[in-house]
Amino acid sequence: MGYKNKNDMNTYLKEKYYRLKKAVFNLLGNKCAQCGETEGLQIDHKDKTLKKYNVLRQLRCKPWAIILKEVEKCQLLCKKCHLEKTKKEFDRYGEKNSSAKLKNEDVEEIRNFIKQGLSYREIGKMYGVSNVSISNIKNNKTWKIGRAV
């Protein structure tokens, strides 16, 4: 694979990412498993305890066959249903979580929730951390996700 310059390489990687992402979404039916919505879909692990990694984040790193194994555990949910499910999960596991440190993947989710317009307080409650922690995440003070996309 020869690339004239770094930009060509970046474009290639981006295209590859979107192609693979589309393939994953196709496999999962391209609609929300709960309500049938087709816009703003997110990948959700049906059972969080079986989650090994974030599929989209690993798309370009892991072989497709490995990705497929993880995709089998997933479903698509629209923002609304994903939020509801996540809230329920935190209601269930909340106690245990209250003193737990946030993982990188939590931080990603939190950023998503912020984008979706949830208040820091509301998000903090779900993750058992203060609204200040959430606002720090927003401002990138405490958390930096490595591996720039």
Ligand SMILES: [Zn+2]
């Ligand atoms: Zn839905």
